[in-house]
Amino acid sequence: MAGSIRDPVFWRRFSLAIRADEEAKTPGVDKDAVLFSDTWIRKQQKKKRRTRLFGFLIGISIVSFACGVAIVIWYFAKRNWLRGETDSKSS
Template sequence: MAQNRDPAFWRRFSLAIHLDEESKASTPEKEEVSLWSDNWIKDQERKRRRMILCGFLIFFLTALFVVGVIVVIVWLNAHHWLQDAPKAS
């Protein structure tokens, strides 16, 4: 079997073994860090959902305003309030 002579391979291999051993060891500090990390991820997801909801709400309110303006203009036009008054000669 051929040996791997790449020094970067052995560095990566050693690091992988070291990280694997650390992940198997459970310490209170690691649990606290993972809890903080989970909370951070949940906070980011909550912020993203709130941002998307606010974006849709702003879009909906803007669209509702535009539709309202159009309805008012059509109503005024139907009642002939937008036409010029006839000039007396």
């Protein structure tokens, strides 16, 4: 994949360059404090971890529910659920 760059150092430099460019356009802000701040990167990493965690939990919930439904259906199938009563005394 030529379009995806997986080097975290590149993304850190890239985000710092973008932030520096945005801060250069905004007057009255201490540029050194903002330029060397990693809070934005940390927030993005935290959001990414939280998204993965919730996605994993939702996936586990769906799989657990499906297994529960399968077990209930299997249990009732073994007990002849929804099958008519056989009339053995009709002979």
